[in-house]
Amino acid sequence: MSINATLIGQMITFTLLVWFTMQYIWPPLIEALEERKKKIAEGLAAAEKGQEDIKLAEKKAATYLKEAKAESANIIALAQKRANDVVEESKETAKLEGEKMIESAKAQIEQEIQQAKENLRKEVSSLALKAAEQILQEEVDKAKHKDIISKVSNQLG
Amino acid sequence: MASEGGTTGYIVHHLTPLSVGEGFWTLHLDTLFFSAVLGALFIWFFKSVAEKVTTGVPGPAQNFAEMMIEFVDQQVKDTFHGQSKLIAPLGLTIFCWVFLWNMMDLLPVDLLSLISSLMGIEYLRVVPSTDLNATFALSISIFILIIFYSIKIKGVFGFAKELTCTPFGPWMMPFNLLLKVVEEIAKPISLALRLFGNLYAGELIFILIALLPAYIQPLLSFPWAIFHILIIVLQAFIFMVLTIVYLSMAHEDH
Numbered sequence: 039m040s041i042n043a044t045l046i047g048q049m050i051t052f053t054l055l056v057w058f059t060m061q062y063i064w065p066p067l068i069e070a071l072e073e074r075k076k077k078i079a080e081g082l083a084a085a086e087k088g089q090e091d092i093k094l095a096e097k098k099a100a101t102y103l104k105e106a107k108a109e110s111a112n113i114i115a116l117a118q119k120r121a122n123d124v125v126e127e128s129k130e131t132a133k134l135e136g137e138k139m140i141e142s143a144k145a146q147i148e149q150e151i152q153q154a155k156e157n158l159r160k161e162v163s164s165l166a167l168k169a170a171e172q173i174l175q176e177e178v179d180k181a182k183h184k185d186i187i188s189k190v191s192n193q194l195g
Numbered sequence: 196m197a198s199e200g201g202t203t204g205y206i207v208h209h210l211t212p213l214s215v216g217e218g219f220w221t222l223h224l225d226t227l228f229f230s231a232v233l234g235a236l237f238i239w240f241f242k243s244v245a246e247k248v249t250t251g252v253p254g255p256a257q258n259f260a261e262m263m264i265e266f267v268d269q270q271v272k273d274t275f276h277g278q279s280k281l282i283a284p285l286g287l288t289i290f291c292w293v294f295l296w297n298m299m300d301l302l303p304v305d306l307l308s309l310i311s312s313l314m315g316i317e318y319l320r321v322v323p324s325t326d327l328n329a330t331f332a333l334s335i336s337i338f339i340l341i342i343f344y345s346i347k348i349k350g351v352f353g354f355a356k357e358l359t360c361t362p363f364g365p366w367m368m369p370f371n372l373l374l375k376v377v378e379e380i381a382k383p384i385s386l387a388l389r390l391f392g393n394l395y396a397g398e399l400i401f402i403l404i405a406l407l408p409a410y411i412q413p414l415l416s417f418p419w420a421i422f423h424i425l426i427i428v429l430q431a432f433i434f435m436v437l438t439i440v441y442l443s444m445a446h447e448d449h
Binding site: 040041042043045046047048049051052053054055056059060064066067068071073074077 | 418
């Protein structure tokens, strides 16, 4: 158990080891550790931010949805109103058209009636004339008795 | 293995280092060899990790190295509040190196000396921490660092003032100086002797167990080895922590 030159040798070895550790081992490892720590912190922060973003987006989406719903309800109401208007309008048009048609039919009927009356009058007057001819057995002078004939035909009309 | 001189011879044989030279210039080749090999092992492992270190997912080796680094770094941060590029790597080196020295204690006491005797080497003591030279080499290096940092931080005058004027004021100067010198000298001596004593005693008990009949040996050496696992880590840890504490004391200005 004696102290001797081994001590010096050991001290040299120790110094070399410490120097080497200080120079080549400690710095890269501790740097990597710090780097990783930073990375993890950044990752956590990013995750938190993502969560926040999702919440924000959800809120936004909810707002949009609400807006869209209101819009669609609006549109539907408008369309309904428009449809009602259209129906009402067409009803009105149809009514008018119908009335017009009825009116024109009535006019036509009236006209035909007039026509028929006229024809009938003519027929009757000619018939009456013929009958009078037959009765008188002589020819009636159309020019002479024009007044009478027209009187009769007027009475018939 | 009691080849000559019986029990005493066996013990003495196991505790005799392989040495060359005379007087002070004796070299314990086994201590030098094993501590250098273990130091190289430490350097090789950490260097290989440091070369391909990644900030991504670490492999098992890097994981282990990072665990050690963080452990030492935490110890340094807890006790030392200054800025120093030296202390943390110093702590790591001490912890790992001393731990590897101590771990040699768990090898069967006769294994390596048997192998070496087959190769023609007569004496071999495999645990460097059972050599006072090894433990004192560490503690004296640390002592030099303590003195160096004391003077660097406080200045020559400040350090001299601390040696002479504390703890009892300038009127008790010689007494203060005596106290302080004893305090400073006690640091390396206690460091070295604590480690040496623990490991020497541990090795001695392994040797004594090896002298017992073969059927009792496992019964004793097994629990002692398990207990020793605690001791070798603890001693390495104590050595490192005290180094950090002493150096942070040297950095503190009163």
